[in-house]
Amino acid sequence: MKKTFFALAITAFCMAFSGCTVFETDTEALMKPPVFTEEQEKLNAALTEVIGESYSLKYPANGDMNSAFIFEDLDDDGEEEALAFYSLFDESTRINVLKKEGEGWVSVYEAAGFYGDIETIDFAEMDSRGKVLIVKWEQEAAIYRYGGERLITLYRTACDEMDIADINGDGYSEVIVFGSNLAGRNVLNVVHSSGGKIVASDDITTEYTNIFSVNEGRLHNGLGAYFMDSSISVYDGVVYLTEIITLEEGTANKYYIADFVEYSDEIEEEPQDSSVIVIVGGDYGKRGIFLRNTKVYCMDTNGDGVTEMPVEVRNDSAQGKTEEVFFIQYMQYDGEVSSAVWNGAANTEAGYLFAVPESWNEKVDITIDSSGNELVFSNIETGEEILRIFAVLKNDYQDKYEDYTLGAEDETKYYYIKASAAPESEFYIAPEDYEKSFIFI
Numbered sequence: 037m038k039k040t041f042f043a044l045a046i047t048a049f050c051m052a053f054s055g056c057t058v059f060e061t062d063t064e065a066l067m068k069p070p071v072f073t074e075e076q077e078k079l080n081a082a083l084t085e086v087i088g089e090s091y092s093l094k095y096p097a098n099g100d101m102n103s104a105f106i107f108e109d110l111d112d113d114g115e116e117e118a119l120a121f122y123s124l125f126d127e128s129t130r131i132n133v134l135k136k137e138g139e140g141w142v143s144v145y146e147a148a149g150f151y152g153d154i155e156t157i158d159f160a161e162m163d164s165r166g167k168v169l170i171v172k173w174e175q176e177a178a179i180y181r182y183g184g185e186r187l188i189t190l191y192r193t194a195c196d197e198m199d200i201a202d203i204n205g206d207g208y209s210e211v212i213v214f215g216s217n218l219a220g221r222n223v224l225n226v227v228h229s230s231g232g233k234i235v236a237s238d239d240i241t242t243e244y245t246n247i248f249s250v251n252e253g254r255l256h257n258g259l260g261a262y263f264m265d266s267s268i269s270v271y272d273g274v275v276y277l278t279e280i281i282t283l284e285e286g287t288a289n290k291y292y293i294a295d296f297v298e299y300s301d302e303i304e305e306e307p308q309d310s311s312v313i314v315i316v317g318g319d320y321g322k323r324g325i326f327l328r329n330t331k332v333y334c335m336d337t338n339g340d341g342v343t344e345m346p347v348e349v350r351n352d353s354a355q356g357k358t359e360e361v362f363f364i365q366y367m368q369y370d371g372e373v374s375s376a377v378w379n380g381a382a383n384t385e386a387g388y389l390f391a392v393p394e395s396w397n398e399k400v401d402i403t404i405d406s407s408g409n410e411l412v413f414s415n416i417e418t419g420e421e422i423l424r425i426f427a428v429l430k431n432d433y434q435d436k437y438e439d440y441t442l443g444a445e446d447e448t449k450y451y452y453i454k455a456s457a458a459p460e461s462e463f464y465i466a467p468e469d470y471e472k473s474f475i476f477i
């Protein structure tokens with residue numbers, strides 16, 4: 037069964053791994069205590085029969101599969117097997133495969149694993165040969181295939197973190213292995229199936245410090261791509277960066293937004309063209325043109341299956357201000373030119389983007405009203421307020437919003453809008469357009 041490419045808008049997801057450096061961490065990822073069902077008791081008995089009583093079961097710390105025994109039809113023969121991970125006397129963790137026999141279970145295969153805990157367990161199809169088991173050990177990742185009552189190690193590698201995604205969009209999964217090289221730089225490689233073998237691409241050096249969003253998507257030419265949005269630390273804070281990884285005929289490549297979106301070479305000297313992004317905080321070279329201040333990420337904003345990349349637009353009037361909020365454009369590249377398919381602003385703390393006409397970029401100033409974390413649009417020329425947006429948790433007190441209209445809601449919040457522009461104004465947005473103007477992030 038092939039994985040379906042997800043083409044719906046805004047399907048980026050944040051991954052949460054504990055104890056990692058690559059991805060932003062989620063402190064809620066806790067191990068579940070073992071609670072044995074009747075079936076698990078039988079498995080426990082089968083395991084005790086072959087290895088004695090002095091073992092301790094290991095639970096994957098993260099991911100969906102975090103119970104003591106994992107049930108899966110490993111060889112796709114219609115019968116579920118069970119996997120158990122355990123260690124004896126604090127030695128390396130071992131894997132045991134059990135199969136059902138009558139009412140009980142018997143152990144059919146036993147394999148050495150690696151030292152330490154197990155972080156995640158996944159099943160995926162990396163080619164047409166069927167399912168593989170992917171285990172992220174503490175410092176390694178390993179890929180196994182089960183068949184003929186044997187568990188074969190197809191591939192193993194040192195690994196700080198990993199992710200599983202269909203990078204090239206062919207319906208089969210690849211494994212992205214994150215690590216660092218001898219020089220201390222972050223590197224990744226793409227483990228994929230090629231010519232009947234599981235192989236790794238060459239290492240790619242990457243810039244990220246903390247990845248906060250990954251998105252399987254497609255580039256303009258239909259090529260599948262893995263969009264990584266991350267923060268990097270700079271001398272005076274944090275900026276955000278997109279790196280795009282592809283797997284093209286077995287070779288992994290990395291792109292930046294600057295490879296798809298035109299920019300002015302003069303940009304770092306003196307911003308002349310205000311329709312172009314101006315983020316200057318140091319000598320970042322070409323790739324640095326699209327470092328941004330706003331924590332937004334790549335997504336398919338218009339649902340056409342092609343992923344857009346966010347860039348910031350700064351109007352001239354905004355220069356010299358200390359707390360700037362930028363217009364954001366989601367850019368799509370057609371192979372020759374790039375164009376904005378979405379234009380608006382973000383309040384990343386409140387978790388939304390709001391679309392406004394591109395004509396506003398030159399005429400409107402955006403601020404975040406720090407007292408209420410409201411996004412405020414105002415006329416640069418007159419200073420008059422045009423529109424403000426306030427996000428409030430649904431279970432918070434709602435009384436204050438008399439002058440506001442409910443613009444949209446999601447599971448947890450109401451998004452209220454207070455519009456001050458008259459209907460004939462170029463800064464008027466009709467209330468019936470509020471809801472579709474939001475993208476929740």
Ligand SMILES: [Ca+2]
Pocket residue numbers: 108109110111112113114115116117
């Ligand atoms: Ca089976």
Ligand SMILES: [Ca+2]
Pocket residue numbers: 201202203204205206207208209210
């Ligand atoms: Ca693939």
Ligand SMILES: [Ca+2]
Pocket residue numbers: 335336337338339340341342343344368
């Ligand atoms: Ca799109």
